[in-house]
Amino acid sequence: MPASAFALALAAAALHAGWNVLLARAVDVRAATTVALVVGIALFAPVAAATWDVEAAAVPWIAASATLEILYFALLTSAYGRSDLSLVYPIARGARRRT
Numbered sequence: 001m002p003a004s005a006f007a008l009a010l011a012a013a014a015l016h017a018g019w020n021v022l023l024a025r026a027v028d029v030r031a032a033t034t035v036a037l038v039v040g041i042a043l044f045a046p047v048a049a050a051t052w053d054v055e056a057a058a059v060p061w062i063a064a065s066a067t068l069e070i071l072y073f074a075l076l077t078s079a080y081g082r083s084d085l086s087l088v089y090p091i092a093r094g095a096r097r098r099t
Contacts (some may be wrong), residue, residue, distance in 0.1 A: 017089075020092075022086035025079075029081045030077050033076075033077045037073065076088070076092055079091075080090070
C-alpha cells in the first residue's frame, strides 16, 4: 500500500471519529448536524456541479444513496440525543460492544 493511501485512510478515520465526538458532545445535536451538512454541501456542491459527468442510469442510484444518507444522519442525531458516545458510536459503525 502506498504511504499516501495509508495517510489518507488514517486522516479519514481521525476526521470521522472527531466528527462523531463533536456531534455527541453538542448541546443541540440536530442543529450541529444540520450546520455541518450545510457547510459540506456549500463547499462541495460547486465542485460536484462543475465536474459532473454521470450517466443517466446512475441518477436513481444517486438519489437512493442520498435518501439513505439523510436517514442515517436522522437516526444518528436521534441516537446521540438519547445516549452516550461510547454506546452509539460502536453500534453506528456496526461493531459489537464488548464488556
